[in-house]
Amino acid sequence: MDYNGNVITKDTPDLEHILVILDGQHRWEAIKKLKKAGEDYEAYFILPLTDQYDLMTILKEANTSVNPWDGIDWLTMAIQTAKVRGLDTSKLEWLKSLANTENISDSAASLFVTGGKKIYSKATIKSAIDSKDPDKLETLVDEDGLDRNKNLYDAAIAKLNIKTVGLKITPKMLFSFVEQLINKNKPINDAYAHVIEFLNSLSKEQIESLDNAKKTTSRSKDQVITGLFKSYWKAFTERETLS
Known part of the structure; x- marks a missing residue:
C-alpha cells in the first residue's frame, strides 16, 4: 500500500516510479519524524535492480538472510x-x-x-x-469447516481455562470425539454441536480437574487429561443414551 492506504497493483499509474521499502521501514519512519521536527537528515536506499525475482521472493530473502x-x-x-x-x-x-x-x-x-x-x-x-x-x-x-472449528474453539475457551485450551491434547481430544460421532453416521454439523453440548455440560468440579491436572509418577500430564476427557465424554454419552 502507499502512504494513503491505496493498494498498489500492476495497473497503478506511474508504477515504474514507485519504490517499495523491503527492509528498513522503522528507520525510514524515524527519519520522517526527525524531518517533521525540523531536523535535516538524508536517507540512502539500495535498489535491487533485478527482474529475476518477484517482490515477495526479494522480501523473503532480504529478511531470512539477515535474521x-x-x-x-x-x-x-x-x-x-x-x-x-x-x-x-x-x-x-x-x-x-x-x-x-x-x-x-x-x-x-x-x-x-x-x-x-x-x-x-x-x-x-x-x-x-x-x-x-x-x-x-x-x-x-482452504477454509472448509472453518466456521465449525471456530465455534468449537469458542465453546472451549468459554468453558475451560485458556491454559487448558492451549494444550495440544485439548483440541486433539475434542476433534477425536467429533470424529467418533461422524464414524457413527452422525451429520458433521450435528457432531460438532454434540461436542459443544458436551463442553457446556461439564461441571465446575470436572473443569477444575482438567485445569489442575498434573503429571503423576506413572502418567504424563497429557495422559492424565486424556483419561479425564474420555471418562467425562463416556459419562455424557451414556446419559444421552439413557435420555
Missing part, C-alpha cells in the same frame, strides 16, 4: 502471498491470531484451525510459499 524468521514471520509471508494470488486468507489470519495468543501453543492453534487434522510447522508453511505448485498454497488456505 532467520520464526513461524509467525512465515505465516505472515504466507498470508501476503495468498493475498497477492487472490486467495482467501481467513484461515491463516485466524491461525496467526491464535498463535499470537498467550498460553495457546502453536500445535493447539493448528489443530483448532484444521479441525484436528494437521499441525502447520514452519517447514510446511515455507514449502507452500516456495512451491511452484499453486495447489500447495491453496490447500494451506
Whole structure:
C-alpha cells in the first residue's frame, strides 16, 4: 500500500516510479519524524535492480538472510502471498491470531484451525510459499469447516481455562470425539454441536480437574487429561443414551 492506504497493483499509474521499502521501514519512519521536527537528515536506499525475482521472493530473502524468521514471520509471508494470488486468507489470519495468543501453543492453534487434522510447522508453511505448485498454497488456505472449528474453539475457551485450551491434547481430544460421532453416521454439523453440548455440560468440579491436572509418577500430564476427557465424554454419552 502507499502512504494513503491505496493498494498498489500492476495497473497503478506511474508504477515504474514507485519504490517499495523491503527492509528498513522503522528507520525510514524515524527519519520522517526527525524531518517533521525540523531536523535535516538524508536517507540512502539500495535498489535491487533485478527482474529475476518477484517482490515477495526479494522480501523473503532480504529478511531470512539477515535474521532467520520464526513461524509467525512465515505465516505472515504466507498470508501476503495468498493475498497477492487472490486467495482467501481467513484461515491463516485466524491461525496467526491464535498463535499470537498467550498460553495457546502453536500445535493447539493448528489443530483448532484444521479441525484436528494437521499441525502447520514452519517447514510446511515455507514449502507452500516456495512451491511452484499453486495447489500447495491453496490447500494451506482452504477454509472448509472453518466456521465449525471456530465455534468449537469458542465453546472451549468459554468453558475451560485458556491454559487448558492451549494444550495440544485439548483440541486433539475434542476433534477425536467429533470424529467418533461422524464414524457413527452422525451429520458433521450435528457432531460438532454434540461436542459443544458436551463442553457446556461439564461441571465446575470436572473443569477444575482438567485445569489442575498434573503429571503423576506413572502418567504424563497429557495422559492424565486424556483419561479425564474420555471418562467425562463416556459419562455424557451414556446419559444421552439413557435420555
